[in-house]
Amino acid sequence: MKTFFIRSLFFASLAILLVACAEEKKERIAMPTTDLSKISLIPKPLKTIPTNSAFALDQFTAIYTSKNATGFEEVGTFLADKLKSKINLTIPVNSEGANTIERVIYINQSDSTDLESPEAYQLYINQDSIIINSNTAEGAFRGIQTLRQLVPLESNDTLALQKIWPVPSGKIIDNPNFGYRGSMLDVARHFFSVDDVKKYIDLLAYYKINVLHLHLSDDQGWRIEIKSWPKLTEVGGSTEVGGESGGFYTQEDYKEIVRYAAERYMTIIPEIDMPGHTNAASVSYPFLNGNGKTPKLYEGMRVGFSTFDTHKDTVYAFIDDVVREISAITPGPYFHVGGDESHVTKKSDYIYFIDKVEKIVQKHGKRMIGWDEVAIANVDSTSISQWWASEENAKKAVDKGMKIIVSPANKAYLDMEYDTLSKFGLHWAAYIPVDTAYIWTPEEYGIPLENILGVEAPLWSETISNIDELEYLAFPRIIGYSELSWSIKENRDWEDYKVRLADQAPFLDRMDVKYYPSPLIDWKKSDFTYETIE
Template identity: 35%
Template sequence: MTTPFRFEVLLACLLLAVAGIGCAHRPPVVAADGEAPRIVPLPQRVEPGAGELRFAREVALDAADAAPNAGRALRELLAGLGIALNDAAATHVRLQLTEDAALGGEGYRLAVADGIVLSARTDAGLFYAVQSLRQLLPAQAQPDYRLPHLAVVDVPSYPWRGVSLDVARSFLPMAYLERQIDRMALFKFNRLHLHLTDDQGWRIEIKRYPKLAEIGGASAVKGGRAGYYTQEQLRRLVAYAQARGVTIVPEVDMPGHVQAALASYNELACDGVRNLSPYDGVDVGFSVLCLDKPDVVYPFVRGVLEEVLAIFPSREIHIGGDEIKHPRYSDFVARTAAMVEAMGRTPIVWEEGSVADTSPGVLLQLWNDDYDIAPAVAKGHPLILSPCSYFYIDHGNYAGQPETYDWCRKEGVPLARIYGFDPAAFKSAVGVEGALWSEWVHADATVDNRLWPRLAAVAEVAWTPASRRDYAGFAQRMGALRPHLDALGIRYHPEPDLGWAGAGMHR
């Protein structure tokens, strides 16, 4: 199965050029007061005006019927700020679909003058325009509102702007996942990768194999949370995410990282394996499906994938493939990837899967800084970039932060390091993904602390070309957006670079 990602990446520069933006270096455009507008990720082009729009707590709204997600988001934004809808109001807010080809599938225009006009070719583009407006407006209701006159033209650099959450080692409640999707939406992320299975737990109900949830769902890493999601819960989560511009990409990690599956169905292990108990440690690389029993393993794999695909409509399905050495590993990856393609989806495999004989459309996710991915790129595989020393945010916000890993980078993975990454160094990249593994991250507050504000840097790396990015400007814009993070209830790390040191309620 071929993937459209390569075309989308090549198209991005063309769209920017058509829009009059271009891929060459441009310094960030600043507002009239000398500061870049309070928007993260930084838009591709901002033209400041000379005045400001002032309006009381009512507007006339003209929302495009063909853009339900954007329309809902805009109405919720206005209602949350106490702004009433009144057709007779002096200030008009218009949400409109346009045939402007330069905007592609996710680009938008935002104009503030006598009124506010948001335009895009798609509901997705309009939704992102609403998020930019959301950031320009205060986080809390005000007696009246002021917005600087400006014109924004914005198109993302990459089609894959993702967050990966490990819910297998330590379970995350459904309510937390919904809150995380709300936060992702504000920063224009469009993929939530759920790592649903691992040695320590199996988090998805598979009706054909009920013990996966009954036994595998009852275990977790030591100190972590156990549990599993029913298929109906996950369908509701998929719909919740879709309404906010986020596609959920499920991962069933195979053929390694499967102790929870082996403990649930012992026949999946080879006959000589003695350790078939649930696991709560942090070691890796010790469990594997018995690839010497294909008549047992492949019907299991097919049965699981068929139910997973029936829940998740995402174009991409992650089949894992990391941290395992086995003489039949390459054959397993090739066979399972072909199985997914025959089901009409695009497989994603961790970088180790590059050794398998798969079609060029298979996406590879790069996680090891030192892995030689060049041969896979030469074969035509597109890449999702998650190199651990830049995007593994289970590592500390700073060196030595408690309850964090440092195996990939002793100095931690601070905000500035993430921001300095340039995906353009990888010509076949389709985007980037920040990853949070949960061996040491269990409570909701701890998850918040590891994710934010670092995910905002991931978002800007994925959206804005490196030639337009400036860390000082990013810090200024993020510093100004702190009330928006507070309004979302985020218990973020008090990042000194953003002027947040000593934040009261935050760790």
């Protein structure tokens, strides 16, 4: 507390000094009186306390970040880059001796015990300074996403002429409700390039999503280079649903995705789906196949017809290599082993298989995640179940003391059609219009709160084959899932959310996101919402 006080004092005096040093003093411009709590933030912060003035963001603004605080300068640079691309304003980060600086955005490492989690942050916006406090760079990163949303794309005529963007003043205290807020992308049914994945990561990070689960293998394709088993990608990566040429990530590509995500404080979770959903692996190496035959490449959309041979030691040696190679380039703590829809694997073989694979995953230093079926095996309480279909399996997982990722197909599957007119998607679980996707709570299924790790929205790709189609299914629903996992129940209300969602349109348009223009939303054309009272 004391150091925090001294630091704040230091930065307050720094700000005063900088203002005093400014060569060209300008008349204080009449700033719009704006209500911070009326700005359309998503996900909704825990607490917002408006004061009635504004910070004038302009070319006399600088960003300063705590010295010797890991990652803080990078967070400052990230903010500067985003301001540059949003409003074409160049502002310096930690520059010494600038004598025209009048206002400061300070990104401060705090040691406050008020901050409940590493992702918690406080944002103070005054007329002459903005201070973001967090105990970690991760929290500061979440905080600057809020700040990005507060900066208007345009300002009113008078301010626009002077190139001033008013940021409404007040205080935001924020902390995520769940530490795991994810999306899954199926790159196996259709392959998506590194650039496509990066764009998706960027959009997710803007809404404070912190996990991207990559579904890297399925019957139709194997998408990651395994150096000890090269045919997996040479053969298994050569096609996709519909028979196009597929593709795969080299280990360097994958590392680049991991690096890009880490820069945005996002964890990548790799999934190798087994013992079912394994046709592409078995075509590449037929000894893996449960029925002893050499299968053909598969380009259709059926599920549940393939299985590994669960009895052979060589199959486990193969899995050991795959898990070892992928784990070595995955800094995150998790490895997803699939485990869903192994309809042609005998139940006792399935249990034997999952138990063995769990040990392999642990041997390579990772925590196993599996789709909800894995709870029928003798899995450890440290493993995680991703609940998507069976409430009975969710109960089994709870009884085993496992943590659960909540992904109910009829609420959280991004590949479900919005309605009967949806251009892409399936509807075996439900039609999921934008309101249905938002109006539910992860807690309502009887899973004890202490077992809920968080929420994940999976995007299966049988019906989508490019980034535009991906965006059509993901947006705007993923924005709602971000709020479902970040904001507390008391702060979530469809009528209020609907308006905030409408205000995302200018951002989505600017990012060239081909979102589904749901008729339930009165989409906004420009994001300038301030009422000017001079």
